[in-house]
Amino acid sequence: MSRINVMQPWFGEEETAAVAEVLASGWVAQGPRVAAFERAFAAHQEADHAVAVSSCTAGLHLALLVAGVGAGDDVVLPSFSFIATANAATYLGARPVFADVDPVTGNVTAETVAEVLTRDTRAVVVVDQGGVPVDLDPVRRLCDPQGIVVVEDAACAAGSTYRGRPAGAGAEIAAWSFHPRKLLTTGEGGMVTTSRPEWAERVARLREHAMSVSAAERHASVLAPAEQYPEVGFNYRMTDLQAAVGLVQLGRLDEMVARRRALAEGYAKALEEVDGLRLVADPPHGTTNFQSCWVEVEEEFPLSRDELLVHLARADISARRGIMAAHRQPAYRYRYGGGLPLPGTERLTDQTLILPLHHQLSESDQARVVEALCRAGRAR
Template sequence: MIPVMKPWLGEEEATAAADAVRSGWVAQGPRVAEFETRFAERVAAPHAVAVSSCTTALHLCLHLLGLEPGDEVVVPSFSFIATANAAVYVGATPVFADVELEDGNLSRRTVEAALTDRTRAVVVVHQGGMPADVEPLYALCRERGIALVEDAACAAGSTHLGAPVGTGAELAAWSFHPRKLLTTGEGGMFTTTEPELASRARRLREHGMSVSAAERHQSRQPVLESYLEVGFNFRMTDIQAGVGLVQLRKLDEMVERRRMLAACYQEALAGIPGLRTVHDPGHGESNFQSFWVELGPQFPLTRNELLRTLADAGVSARAGIMAAHRQPAYAGHPHGDLSTTERLTDNTLILPLYHDLSDEDQGVVIGVLRRAAESRAVS
């Protein structure tokens, strides 16, 4: 099968992981600290705090805002369920907002429709690496006195108005899951413009300790730590960070390759009736973490029929982004009109796109789509 995604890992990453093991320092330590510094530089963030996943980074973001039961957090339903889960973790209520058809992201228009007098925060997702238009959202949130959190899980390497996604974000969360461009196996990052938030996040990820475990071990004198507040175990290991440092050096090359492959899909699939490919928005450039297409009424197959056709031809594709409000865990949660979310969820699919995708294999995918588009017209 041609996979839908495959991380770009090699001997360099294997050596980096082995070096961490051989060093004897495998938990959070010097490699994590270096990874934080290098990642902050890459995304133009003043402060970065490595954590165990993007989900824990989002949890930290909302915890730092002091949210509590009765508070509402506006989130897209058109996102992996972790976006909504983070609000529940702090006792708040997720309120689902719709997204724009072009890029699958929240906008000022869709968020404004979901705001109430209980709204304390908005989580905007840069879905599939497609940069959201955050400036109007920041303006709206400032007007209403509410916080904006950027869920940049998929967006390392994407840009907004010529700057890295997340630049200037008071609170942002990133993922290094294998489905993302830059992977550490599991892992995530919290970034912020605020030194106080970064300092507190470092404590909270390590049980609320006043002194980190790394600082204790490096000290030549006994260190008696105290626990300043109830914290979490959200740490990243030095093994993961060693891999992440290698991956970070390769990020620009990954983005360049993915954008080239995306352009090939766009050109080859242009003009097929009933098929729309995702494109860069006017305000930024995507890293194309995912490449999705939408099927309209003119296309002869349904989305699920096309998925089966691709599978029969040896191509692994995936249904588009989920609609979290349809999941049993969120039955009855508040939301307004989500017609665009449901349209995209029901009619989009994600095509294979990864660094090592060969021209031959991409040609197979394109060929299946073209034949599918002609199938019933011929019969």
């Protein structure tokens, strides 16, 4: 038997040709392909402005910075997320305040956010966990009148929809990931989208050391103008090599989403008769791209989550534990300091696993996974 991978990026000859064209051009750093990728991504996601960056973590950092978050502020965010969500607030000297999540969707809600707002809350970060779109509108109705900026961590959400529009379209500012575990990948890389032109302009400047003159402007001049640095910036640039891949991947996105949704539907139908396994599904307010196809191992299932992972591994099937809980990690355990209990977060962190799901997953491979899950359901 060959190993079944939990995730795998989908590349073709088009990506290879796009990279070769950039190499032949001699312009491999941030340049015309990055600008083209920004325009195409903004159009696809129905965003007013898009600025490419080196990672989603960099995007979150800059999004919070331009939103006015600084030292001493509180930033409400889910513990049930990759550690980068909390790290971005910490980079700015702000205090992460952990909100619980809905145990069905894995996302924060207006109710869980309201429970932990403080008088020092400057921003709230909502996450489209695993591609499941967060119910953004109620959170904004809660926060906007209080002057609290809502940042959407849409790292996993390219190809998901919210109330009939692309995920992130209703956000004042959002950050995206193009890591290989995401549908649309550039190897590493990210994007910031925003409805506010002044924020987009500042993000674009800050990603390039806050230089007053861009690299493109300097290159276009025989005698380059002298640049100034009005504030401390960062090296958060994307390269044209990455953007060239991103442009091809963006053209594949709709096909990738359709394929993943079909595979997820196959899992759902096959597992209907297996008691104790609950597969993630579309929420009432949108559709998921199934960036992560996670399943909750409930108490009536014969094996625990960790026992099921071992069972799958013995069948040469690679699965992964579900999303981490940041408040349990050493870096944040002392910062968390015993806030409100997070029962939804801890339940999902302890009881979920991610099943293999990617574009190249064959019907026979999926049948192997399903058969192994059904065998586990009869284990005792």
